[in-house]
Amino acid sequence: xxxxxxxxxxxxxxxxxxxxxxxxxxxxxxxxxxxxxxxxxxxxxxxxxxxxxxxxxxxxxxxxxxxxxxxxxxxxxxxx
Numbered sequence: 001x002x003x004x005x006x007x008x009x010x011x012x013x014x015x016x017x018x019x020x021x022x023x024x025x026x027x028x029x030x031x032x033x034x035x036x037x038x039x040x041x042x043x044x045x046x047x048x049x050x051x052x053x054x055x056x057x058x059x060x061x062x063x064x065x066x067x068x069x070x071x072x073x074x075x076x077x078x079x080x
Contacts, residue, residue, distance in 0.1 A: 006072070010065055
C-alpha cells in the first residue's frame with residue numbers, strides 16, 4: 001500500500017466522520033433553525049454555528065491523522 005493512496009482514503013474517511021459521526025445531532029432550538037425546508041448540510045451548518053465547541057474532538061483527531069499522513073508521504077518519497 002502506498003502512502004498517497006492511504007492518505008486519499010484517510011481524507012475521504014475524515015469527511016465521512018465529519019458528516020455522519022458528528023456530535024451535532026441534537027435538535028436545534030426554534031430560534032436557531034434554518035428556514036424550512038433546508039437540506040442536511042445547511043442544518044449541520046446552523047448546528048455548528050449554534051454550538052461550535054462540540055466539534056473540537058473531531059478536529060483534533062483529523063489534524064493528528066493529517067499530520068501523520070503527510071509524514072508518511074514525505075518519508076515514502078525520501079526513502080523511495
